[in-house]
Amino acid sequence: MGQVHVLDHPLIQHKLTYIRNKDTGTKEFRALVQEVSMLMAYEITRNLPLAETDVETPVATARTKVIAGKTLALVPVLRAGLGMLDGILNLIPNAKVGHVGLYRDPETLKPVEYYCKLPPNVEERDVIVVDPMLATGGSASAALTAVKARGAKQPKLMCLVAVPEGIRTVQADHEDVDIYTAAIDEYLNDHGYIVPGLGDAGDRLFGTK
Ligand SMILES: O=P(O)(O)OC[C@H]1O[C@H](OP(=O)(O)OP(=O)(O)O)[C@H](O)[C@@H]1O
Ligand SMILES: O=c1cc[nH]c(=O)[nH]1
Numbered sequence: 001m002g003q004v005h006v007l008d009h010p011l012i013q014h015k016l017t018y019i020r021n022k023d024t025g026t027k028e029f030r031a032l033v034q035e036v037s038m039l040m041a042y043e044i045t046r047n048l049p050l051a052e053t054d055v056e057t058p059v060a061t062a063r064t065k066v067i068a069g070k071t072l073a074l075v076p077v078l079r080a081g082l083g084m085l086d087g088i089l090n091l092i093p094n095a096k097v098g099h100v101g102l103y104r105d106p107e108t109l110k111p112v113e114y115y116c117k118l119p120p121n122v123e124e125r126d127v128i129v130v131d132p133m134l135a136t137g138g139s140a141s142a143a144l145t146a147v148k149a150r151g152a153k154q155p156k157l158m159c160l161v162a163v164p165e166g167i168r169t170v171q172a173d174h175e176d177v178d179i180y181t182a183a184i185d186e187y188l189n190d191h192g193y194i195v196p197g198l199g200d201a202g203d204r205l206f207g208t209k
């Protein structure tokens, strides 16, 4: 069974409070989501494997370390996952980026896939699927299925706010996947929105409501 990590760094929790606030406007919301995403990426990459290398300093040869293997792949789930991408890229600028396009049908709450494009050699990369909201879990589970179908091995899932129902769905469908979230909220309302949550992440990021 994959693990669930709640990233409780004080800066993440502080910024998430302002992200949740209904009076936070689009510009500030976007900036805060990026800042939190960068901080979360710092935590998620803590255990990346390292390889030894030599570097010539102005003084001598240093035996030192670099991240091993192929650069990792970030896979934001369109649209709202895009809001987290630049924050992570600030920290890992050479990451490859794939995209999975999904929207949640407002009636059935089931995900509808409309796009998928991943970097080459995805089977050799650490893959992080990125979506701020883990609600019913249908979208995250479908995104994980899509990246695995194209070769990704044991991808990670990064979100801002999850609910227990969504976590259960992902764990049932993908027992190898570790979930990283800044918060686990209470429940889903009748429209499938996370309570208390932060509202509609895509609409708040892109000003579409
Ligand atoms: O866990 P679920 O119940 O599947 O819900 C979560 C999904 O809902 C939101 O996307 P939405 O469908 O609103 O599309 P958007 O990102 O394009 O706004 C969110 O970004 C997730 O992808
Ligand atoms: O609370 C929710 C649930 C799904 N998608 C969102 O953007 N917000």
Ligand SMILES: [Mg+2]
Binding pocket: 077, 078, 079, 080, 102, 103, 104, 139
């Ligand atoms: Mg979505």
